[in-house]
Amino acid sequence: MELKDLFKSKVSVFKADLKTKEEVINFLVDKLSSEKMIANKKTFKDAILKRESEASTGMGDGIGIPHAINNTVKEPCIAFVSLKSPIDWQSLDNKPVDLIFMIATNDEKGEAHLGALADLSKFLMKPEFQEALRKAKTFKDLSKAFDNKVETKKVEAKNGKYDxxxxxxxxxxxxxxxxxxxxxxxxxxxxxxxxxxxxxxxxxxxxxxxxxxxxxxxxxxxxxxxxxxxxxxxxxxxxxxxxxxxxxxxxxxxxxxxxxxxxxxxxxxxSSKDDEVSDDFSLKKFAQVKGNLLAGVSRMLPFVVAGGIILGIGFLIDFAAGNGNVPGMTGATFDYWFNNIYDKTKVDVLTEWTNWWMGNFGTHSEVAGWFSAIGKTGMMMMVPVLAAYISYTIVGPQGLMPGFIAGILADGTGGFAYAGDKFGWSGLWTRLIPADIPMQSGFIGGMVGAYVAALIVFGLTIGFKKFKKSFHGVRDIVLIPVLSLLGISLAMFALNIPLGYTMYGLQQFLKLLADQNLLILLGAILGLMMCIDMGGPINKIAYVTGTLSVSGGLGNDPLITVTMAAAMAGGMIPPLGIALCTVTFRKAWTTKEKDSAKANWLMGAFFISEGAIPFMVTDPKRISVSAMAGGTITGLIVGGCKITLGAPHGGIAVFPLLKSGLLGTSPEQMNSGAAIGLGVGLYILAIVVGTLVMATILGFWKTYDIKKGKLVIAN
Structure with a gap:
C-alpha cells in the first residue's frame, strides 16, 4: 500500500474556514462518520481527544496530526484539511497550524497501512511537500504531491561503523x-x-x-x-x-x-533479564491475540508443511507397493499380529486383521515406513511448537519451555501422560482418571495452554523481580523454570478433564445418529465438524468417531463406515479449498500465502487437514465459515450416496477401498466392482463439489472485503 492510498477524496477538504482546534476535530470526525469510515463517532472522537490530552499532536512547521488507534475504525485512512488561516494547536514549536492530518486506524489491517503511515513523516518534514499542500486546491493536487520521491541521502558508514x-x-x-x-x-x-x-x-x-x-x-x-x-x-x-x-x-x-x-x-x-521486565512486559501483550497466534503459526508452519508432504510420500509408496489391498491371512506379518496385537476376545478375526492393516497404512513397506517416520515426527511437533512460540511472544524466553510442555500435554505427544496403555511409562496421567475418557485437546488446547503458561511466567517474573542480582541465576535457571513447569502441568491436567468430557459427550451423540441410520444427517454433521477447527478437538471427535466405525466400535452395520468416509472427505476440504481459491482468486491472496498454499494440494489429497491451520489462524472467520459450508455439502453427498470406507486414514491412497451401498448392502453387493466403482466416483464428486463451494465462498468474500477496504492484501 502506498501512502497516498490512505487519503480519500471524500474526506479531503481544501482552504476550510475553521477557527479553532475543536472545530477542526469535530469537522474531520463528522466527515469520517458521514462517509462510514468509522462505526461510532463518539467513541472515535473520545479516542482523538484522549490522545490530544496526553501531548500535543502539533508537529511544528504548521502541521497537526491528531490520531487514534481504535476498533471503531472500519476503513483505515487519513482525513485531511488545509485552512484559510492558521489556528493555535499548542504545537511543539509554539506556531499555529494550517495543515491537519487526522489518522484513523485500527489493529486489524496488518503491516500495509502502518508502513504507509510511517512514511508520512518523511514527506511532512520536507518544505517542498508542505508548500505543495498549501497550494493544493483539489484532491488531484494532493495526490500529485505524493508522486515526488522523498529520499534523504545518507552518509555512508565507514567499515560498518556509524557516527x-x-x-x-x-x-x-x-x-x-x-x-x-x-x-x-x-x-x-x-x-x-x-x-x-x-x-x-x-x-x-x-x-x-x-x-x-x-x-x-x-x-x-x-x-x-x-x-x-x-x-x-x-x-x-x-x-x-x-x-x-x-x-x-x-x-x-x-x-x-x-x-x-x-x-x-x-x-x-x-541485565538482559531485567530488560525483559520493561514497559512491553505487561498484560497488554496478552491482548495482542492475533499477533501472538501469528508468531506461533509462523514457527509451526514448517513442521506442518514438511511433515505433511513427507508423510504423503510414505502413503504413496505404500500404495504403489500394493499395500492398499489387505493381504491374505497368512505369513509372518499375520503371525506377529495374531500373537502380539490381536484382541482374542473379538470374534471376527478377518475384520480385526483388516482394520489393523489399513490403520497402519504407510508403514508396511520398509521404504514407506522410513518416510512416514519422518513425516509423523514432524507433524507430532506441530502443537508443541505452536504453543511454545505463542508463549514466547508474550513473555519472552522464559515462556518457551512451559509453552512447549502445554502443547505436548494438550496433544498427548509421546504418550507419557495420556495413552491407551497404562503400563510402564505409557499413560501415567491416565491412571489417575476414573474413566476411560479422551483427554487430548489438540491445537486449541495448545493455544489456551500457551496463554496459561505465559500468565504463570508473567506472575513469577513480576513476583521475583526484586531478587538481588546475586540470585538472578537461581531465579532464571531454577526457580522460574521449575515452578512454571509444575504450574502449567497442573493447569493442563485440570483443563483437559472438562474438555475430555465434552469430547466424550459429542462422540456419544454421533454414535446415536449412526445407530439410528441417519446417514445423511450424520454425514453432514461429520463434514461440518471436520472443518470447524482443522485438527482441533471438534475435528478430532469426528475423526475418532470415524475410526470407531472402522474398528467396530459403532456396531456391525455394513453402512456404519459411512462415518469414516464422511469424516475423511470433510477433512480434505479445508486444505484443498484454500489451494483452489489461491489459484482462482489470485488477487485475494498475498504472494507468500499463494506459495504456502501449493503444499495444500498434496496435504489435502492425503487427508492432512492441518494444512489449513496457518490460514485459519490469520483469517478465522472467512476460512472457517467457507470450509464449514464446503464440508457440510461434501458430508451430505457422502451420507446420501451411502459411501463406506474401511480405512481410517490415507486420503487418495485408500480410494480403492471405497464402496457405495446404493446398489444394496449385502456382502456380495457391497464387494462388487460396481459398488466399488460407484463409491470411488461419487466420493471424488463429493470432494470436488465441497472444494468448489469453499473456494467460491472464500474467494468472493475476500474480494468483496478488499473492495470495501475491510481487507488489505500486502505483498
Whole structure:
C-alpha cells in the first residue's frame, strides 16, 4: 500500500474556514462518520481527544496530526484539511497550524497501512511537500504531491561503523516515533555524519541496533516518550536521554553538543533479564491475540508443511507397493499380529486383521515406513511448537519451555501422560482418571495452554523481580523454570478433564445418529465438524468417531463406515479449498500465502487437514465459515450416496477401498466392482463439489472485503 492510498477524496477538504482546534476535530470526525469510515463517532472522537490530552499532536512547521488507534475504525485512512488561516494547536514549536492530518486506524489491517503511515513523516518534514499542500486546491493536487520521491541521502558508514545512532519511540508508535527518526537522520546527514536510528513503533522494532553499532558510535541519542526495550546494550555508555520533541526540534544541537553538556549522561547497566521486565512486559501483550497466534503459526508452519508432504510420500509408496489391498491371512506379518496385537476376545478375526492393516497404512513397506517416520515426527511437533512460540511472544524466553510442555500435554505427544496403555511409562496421567475418557485437546488446547503458561511466567517474573542480582541465576535457571513447569502441568491436567468430557459427550451423540441410520444427517454433521477447527478437538471427535466405525466400535452395520468416509472427505476440504481459491482468486491472496498454499494440494489429497491451520489462524472467520459450508455439502453427498470406507486414514491412497451401498448392502453387493466403482466416483464428486463451494465462498468474500477496504492484501 502506498501512502497516498490512505487519503480519500471524500474526506479531503481544501482552504476550510475553521477557527479553532475543536472545530477542526469535530469537522474531520463528522466527515469520517458521514462517509462510514468509522462505526461510532463518539467513541472515535473520545479516542482523538484522549490522545490530544496526553501531548500535543502539533508537529511544528504548521502541521497537526491528531490520531487514534481504535476498533471503531472500519476503513483505515487519513482525513485531511488545509485552512484559510492558521489556528493555535499548542504545537511543539509554539506556531499555529494550517495543515491537519487526522489518522484513523485500527489493529486489524496488518503491516500495509502502518508502513504507509510511517512514511508520512518523511514527506511532512520536507518544505517542498508542505508548500505543495498549501497550494493544493483539489484532491488531484494532493495526490500529485505524493508522486515526488522523498529520499534523504545518507552518509555512508565507514567499515560498518556509524557516527550517530539512536532510538525513537512514542506511546502510540505512529507519528512522533517516525518524525523523530527522520529528523535525526536529516540533522546527522547535514553535519556530514553517518547515522542509524532504531524505531520502536507500532510495527515493532525496526532497523535494530547491534551491540557493535553501540560500541562504535560517537553519538548516542535516545529520544522516547515511553520505556525502551533493549537498554542492556547501552550499559556504561555516554548517551543523551531525551524526548521525541527535543529530537525533532533540537536534534542538530544535541548531536553537535554531545558529551559537552549536562544532557549527556551515563546509561545504567541493565541485565538482559531485567530488560525483559520493561514497559512491553505487561498484560497488554496478552491482548495482542492475533499477533501472538501469528508468531506461533509462523514457527509451526514448517513442521506442518514438511511433515505433511513427507508423510504423503510414505502413503504413496505404500500404495504403489500394493499395500492398499489387505493381504491374505497368512505369513509372518499375520503371525506377529495374531500373537502380539490381536484382541482374542473379538470374534471376527478377518475384520480385526483388516482394520489393523489399513490403520497402519504407510508403514508396511520398509521404504514407506522410513518416510512416514519422518513425516509423523514432524507433524507430532506441530502443537508443541505452536504453543511454545505463542508463549514466547508474550513473555519472552522464559515462556518457551512451559509453552512447549502445554502443547505436548494438550496433544498427548509421546504418550507419557495420556495413552491407551497404562503400563510402564505409557499413560501415567491416565491412571489417575476414573474413566476411560479422551483427554487430548489438540491445537486449541495448545493455544489456551500457551496463554496459561505465559500468565504463570508473567506472575513469577513480576513476583521475583526484586531478587538481588546475586540470585538472578537461581531465579532464571531454577526457580522460574521449575515452578512454571509444575504450574502449567497442573493447569493442563485440570483443563483437559472438562474438555475430555465434552469430547466424550459429542462422540456419544454421533454414535446415536449412526445407530439410528441417519446417514445423511450424520454425514453432514461429520463434514461440518471436520472443518470447524482443522485438527482441533471438534475435528478430532469426528475423526475418532470415524475410526470407531472402522474398528467396530459403532456396531456391525455394513453402512456404519459411512462415518469414516464422511469424516475423511470433510477433512480434505479445508486444505484443498484454500489451494483452489489461491489459484482462482489470485488477487485475494498475498504472494507468500499463494506459495504456502501449493503444499495444500498434496496435504489435502492425503487427508492432512492441518494444512489449513496457518490460514485459519490469520483469517478465522472467512476460512472457517467457507470450509464449514464446503464440508457440510461434501458430508451430505457422502451420507446420501451411502459411501463406506474401511480405512481410517490415507486420503487418495485408500480410494480403492471405497464402496457405495446404493446398489444394496449385502456382502456380495457391497464387494462388487460396481459398488466399488460407484463409491470411488461419487466420493471424488463429493470432494470436488465441497472444494468448489469453499473456494467460491472464500474467494468472493475476500474480494468483496478488499473492495470495501475491510481487507488489505500486502505483498
Amino acid at each position: 550517530v545512532i539512536g532510538i525513537t519511540a512514542c506511546p502510540t508508535g505512529i507519528a512522533h516515533t517516525y518524525l523523530a527518526e527522520e529528523k535525526l537522520i536529516e540533522y546527522a546527514t547535514e553535519l556530514g555524519l553517518s547515522v542509524k536510528i532504531e524505531t520502536q513503533g507500532r510495527r515493532g522494532t525496526e532497523n535494530k541496533l547491534t551491540q557493535e553499532d553501540v560500541d562504535n558510535a560517537k553519538v548516542i541519542i535516545l529520544a522516547h516518550d515511553k520505556n525502551l526495550q533493549g537498554m542492556g546494550r547501552f550499559g556504561g555508555k555516554q548517551v543523551i536521554d531525551t524526548t521525541t520533541k527535543d529530537a525533532i526540534f533540537n536534534g542538530k544541537q544535541l548531536i553537535q553538543e554531545f558529551g559537552k553538556t549536562e544532557k549527556t549522561t551515563t546509561a545504567k547497566a541493565v
